Amino acid sequence: MPNIKLTYYDYPGHAEAIRLALRIGEIPFEDIRLHPSELPNIEDELPYGSLPTLSVDGEVYSHSSSILRFVGKQAGLYPNEELAALRVDEVIDTILDFFHGLESLDKDVESYFDDVKKYLINSVPRYLGGLDSRLKQFGDGPWAVGDSISIADLAVYVCVLYIKAGAFELLTPEEVVEYERLRSCAEAVREHPRVIEWNECVANKAAALKQRHSEMQNTR
Numbered sequence: 001m002p003n004i005k006l007t008y009y010d011y012p013g014h015a016e017a018i019r020l021a022l023r024i025g026e027i028p029f030e031d032i033r034l035h036p037s038e039l040p041n042i043e044d045e046l047p048y049g050s051l052p053t054l055s056v057d058g059e060v061y062s063h064s065s066s067i068l069r070f071v072g073k074q075a076g077l078y079p080n081e082e083l084a085a086l087r088v089d090e091v092i093d094t095i096l097d098f099f100h101g102l103e104s105l106d107k108d109v110e111s112y113f114d115d116v117k118k119y120l121i122n123s124v125p126r127y128l129g130g131l132d133s134r135l136k137q138f139g140d141g142p143w144a145v146g147d148s149i150s151i152a153d154l155a156v157y158v159c160v161l162y163i164k165a166g167a168f169e170l171l172t173p174e175e176v177v178e179y180e181r182l183r184s185c186a187e188a189v190r191e192h193p194r195v196i197e198w199n200e201c202v203a204n205k206a207a208a209l210k211q212r213h214s215e216m217q218n219t220r
């Protein structure tokens, strides 16, 4: 078994689907969660200056979708059949495009929240509505592709988590569209026994990590 370390921040973001794939595949890994102020300490070790990174036996790899695909294969969560794999990739890339658009908005301008709202109003139907329709074409579910869980489901789950947790607070209830197929896929992931276990374990670790980060802040 290689020695695997996943480095990211202490939130789901670009790493949660990878963490879940490793957990579901029962692949042991070190789940390193940095405080943003620690980024400069490790910048030299980051191939492109961004997180997450995956270290496999000391060799560092970058880009969340590449890492997700790699761990998905190791965990048995990526189909062998090529067209099914293409569908899985399509789901993951759609969600990435949606997030990249959001992340490219300038956070330092006064209009940031209005810009996010405008982005959501235009892009949610395009990307998430488009994805919901595609999943309906792919099958009746609950899984995104085929009849078993894959990394596509983990990407959908994290996207739905994000939308529920924050993005939609900027919209009025009338502006929020319920995408049935995305929701049922995310729910199937949330009810997966290893995901339930993982969420309990993360909740238990959160207090200790909060304490470590607050001690770090106080010693600066």
Ligand SMILES: N[C@@H](CCC(=O)N[C@@H](CS)C(=O)NCC(=O)O)C(=O)O
Pocket (backbone or CB within 6 Å): 013, 014, 049, 050, 051, 052, 062, 063, 064, 065, 103
């Ligand atoms: N293409 C990268 C992008 C990841 C990314 O944007 N990471 C952010 C954190 S969520 C980051 O490290 N930002 C630091 C920076 O770009 O300076 C991936 O998919 O892993």
